[in-house]
Amino acid sequence: MKTIVTIIMFCVISFSFSQNAVKKADRLFDTMWYKEAAVLYELELNKIERRNQGGDANHISLLKRAGDAYFFNTDMDNAYKWYDKLVSGFYSEVDAEYIFRYAHALEGVGKYREAKRWMKEFSKRTHKKDNRSPKLDQRGLTVDDILDIAPRFTLKNVSVNTKYSDFGPMYYKDQLIYASAVDTSYYHTRIYHWNEQPFLNMYVGELNEMESDLKHIDQFSKLINTRYHEATLAFSPNQKKVYFTRNNYNGDLKRDKEGTNHLKLYSAELLKGEDSLHTWQNIKELPFNSDDYSVGHPAISSDGKLLYFVSDMPGSIGGTDIFVVDILDDNNKDLTEYSGYSQPRNLGKHINTPGREMFPYITDNALYFASDGYLGLGGLDVYESRIVNNHFNEPENQGAPLNSELDDFGFIVNEEKNRGFVCSNRLSGKGDDDIYSFVRYPKGEASCYQAIKGYISHNITGERIAGVHMFLFDENGRELEKTTTNINGGYAFNTSLDCSTKFMIKTEKTGYGPREKDVLTLSKSGETVVPLGLETLSRLIVEEAGVLKIKIGIIYFNLDKSYIRHDASVELNKIVLLMMQYPNMVIKIESHTDSRNTDAYNLDLSDRRAKSTRDYIISQGIEASRIESAKGYGESQLINDCKDDVNCSEEVHQENRRSEFIIIKM
Template sequence: MMKNCFLCFIFMALLTVGCTSLPQKGKSQFSAGEYQTAIGTFSKILADNPDDADANYYVAESYRLSNRIEKALPYYDKLLEEEGSFENYFKKAKSLHDQGDYEAAAEAYRQAKEFTNSDSLLALADLGAENISKIKEITDYWPYHELQNYELLNSSGIDYAPIVSENFLYFTSSRRASGAYPATGQGYTKLFRARADGIKVDVQNVQALPEFRNEEGLNQGAIAISPDGNTIIYARGNSTSKNDLPDVSLFISYFRGTGFTDPIWMPVNEEESYWNSTPAFSTDGSVLYFASNRPGGYGGIDLYKATKLANGDFGNAENLGPQINTPGNEMFPRPMGDQFFFASDGHPGFGKLDLFVAETKDGKKTITNLGKNINSVGDDFGIFFTDFPKEGFLTSNRDGGVGDDDIYYFQDNTPKPKVVNVFLNVTTLQKTPEGTETTLPSTRVALYDSTKKATGGDFSNQQGKLRFRLEPNAEFTMIASKNGYFTKSIPYSTVGKTPKQEELIQDVTNITLDTTIVLDKLELEKSIVLENIYYDLDKADIRPDAAVELDKLVKILMDNPEIKIELSSHTDARSSDEYNKDLSQRRAESAVNYIVSQGISRDRLVAKGYGEEQLIIENAQTEEEHQTNRRTEFKVIEIEEK
């Protein structure tokens, strides 16, 4: 009997020790960053006691710290049932946001503010709520870019951070893993490559990185290759060995003669305890961009840049500043000339990491979310362009993928604009002495665009017909010429004469337009009346309405630089001969002075006042007849030989 009691006591003691050691075991795992293992340990405690505060806290934090905060929500709710706090409401808001429940997330941010008086914490909650309010303002940066999961390339595990160098796609993957990373339960990642032509990848021949050996028992990933292909930088860390580096660091390998060197730790890491990852080169290779959690930043993980030094190292790391970096996380930089792409969960976005572009517009730097056709509620990051900005790759763990993080490719599928052909039928005519118009064959018509560049030219046929093909919504000038006729330039516009793109139905639409060009015979000493040239009574000043008519003569002179003209003024017979002669001379000279002011050489102009010497209607009686006599004419008095 005593023996049985003793055995029972021993069993109870062991049970008690086991129960008390389970939380300690889980905390040790948590402290070591073995979050997935810690989740398994604390889940055993929660199976017996769902309200255990410590277990709920450590499971929630394990999910958050292993980038699965969306799974932490029920555990934060359990904690909040016991006691409200800013920290738990704030993290609950993040979890709700990362699941796309924006209204509930905004409410959780509001509730968090009730549990603090700290200005900095209140500002964090306000920023979170403000970012949510801006989600509805996000538009697609590239409206016609379409994203597709590269199913044949992805594995059932992790595949991320693709880049292309010298016709090879390099990427990070947990395929062929020899062990599981205890923080996530996924396999350790290695570096791989496959031949690629743009976004077309030889998925049948994926090989482990040949430049140097992948290591076992740690994560290797987020590779960057210099533009000249001679330098490789990648992130390495999370080793199972206690003798290895405590965190993720950047390592570099150089091409030397026949191969790449063994990777070495980079001084730009600064401290072994800092997390440094997601490297990218500038387009000329002179600057290294990367993400780091080193002190002095603006949030959890910030983006930095380091310049290439004379010895080939990268140094003088500089934070990219508060316009790009936020109290959240910024990672996976991708500089592209004047544009800078990166991933962030601190700028207004749909959930976890979203892709953004920083660029300067009108002298001001702007940060723009790439939109819902690129980003999702999940993590979207690691963009790389194979044909900027039309196609490339990125990484996402959105719903519907093959594994965890998957590689996606994108293409610009902007619809090809429907074609509008504009055909202009031109008819060349001449004026007859009777004032009618008849066909003028064999007339040269030259076509010029708005930059005065010749875009066509031909002679009209025997019916005075010719045809041009014009661009829609454009301005043109046609110049018609023929020996013995005044050359004439005519503006022509197709603006507003074709349907809008959205109104087009067929892929090709032909529009036919018609116009005529009428030329006047060029004859010496033949008087041509300028209509509507009026002067105030007893004055010779050029009125605005007269200037409009004289501008037509200016154009004739410009189109026909070989002619010299006499510009004559005539009066009626209602004043003395001497007065009318003087008045008409002054009026003719005023007209000549105006034409000279418009750029015509005075040498080509002769002013002549005839007074009442050349009346058209003798003994005029009515005001209309007197007006017919009061006229301004011009005639060609000389044609210079070409």
């Protein structure tokens, strides 16, 4: 009886702890601390699975929340993991919204065939009840149709991208303003918790001649950048006024009744007579903001009369919709309650869906935006709605490679040059969200592009070489991109080149001779594979497990002695000559013994031999500063199994008695 009572009490206590953990996870989730919430949900789900107690309403709720925590943080691998368990285990009890999210997660991990099936299931369940249904039922446009869209874009990952979020580009004169989570001054203290990155600020990038890359210059404005998020901005046609997105922060961070801090739109003006990015003033909150919903992602028409933005304000069709207001001048008598602006107008069901429409960009030709409410390739896709007779045409998916299985958004374009920028968190990027430049081919003109990839190996041994710096140049010698070979010696450039185009690849790695090769891309879309062979600068230089060493004959010492014998000096002179040939070479010397004798004795003997070797090389005219260290390791780094009390031949013991000359730099 006592045991039973104890077990019951233990179960009650365990249940209480579990309930508290779930409540904490829910609080984190509701305040958008998705990453922390996901960890707690997973812990609870793992407990349920270990106890084999799944199947109740609480289990289903946890599966939904775990999937959502990853889905809203765009971690589609983990979202798919939990949604798959939800749908496969509780199909009849799963409502249509989770079928929709499951289909998007499938797209996000590249399972398009399965996603197609579940999109049809979503449409079947919600027919005539959810206006996403006709957009996703695939009786007209199908996923296969989108995959078959002729590629019109070539993309390049720009140089300013980091391992954090970099997105929201916008043209400003001959520069580009963008948002980044890189903030070294606050890195340790200011982290936004839904994906554990530093807070976003806006920065200035200098565009190169081809407008295909940019170089970081400075912060956009120290007055506009605060200790919380600033991102996505738009400029008036005369570029004297800027609209930007910021947390609901004006000295104090404000939250709604649920504890959510929303986004707001602000404007600022360039100081009169100034032309500096640092002289923005008169920061104002726009009058249609609210503490109870978000407003952000501005875009301005070319005539400066219309301001487009994204919001989840009352009257929204979906998660977030695109709205527009008229920008009224001071002479306009119809200023209404929104001083300086008309009342916000929803762009309607022709553009907006029950999903998310975000990041609008308007030109005289079209409205571009990102959405997950239309049939797409996964996550947010970029859509184009052409403007005909002042009306927006049916939005069209822009296809791959502009769109991918994850989120693609923040599209801006120079319509005349057919060049622009887009953002994506696709797996081939440098970090979370990355900015990509693109070239767009006119519609109807078949684009032909080539991806450049290959591998680097040793010319003699054939062994693949990691850590080789690779440089891609165009036919005019302009550097396009650089990368580094992976552990298997492979490399791939993000930059795509036109078909039948000349380019050059150069290599660089310490200890190896440089290599360059002129290549012509293939004549039809695909991949141009360029393998290259390298050789070390000298036959004495070898690479072992990624470490460059000078390989000479065995350095023999007399028993229990450390002085340099004549036969040893012959070998050491090879190192002297090599170091004279390469005056920037710096080495370190490591000496090792076999396992015979005591550890202390071997350590002392090897150290004396290493230093004796160093002294000899210096005596032959090599500067002491070029030998970083000379150290003995005794028997601590044996290269075979000849440890203490193991019977080995003299030949096998000799393998452990070695001196190594490691190249630090050249």
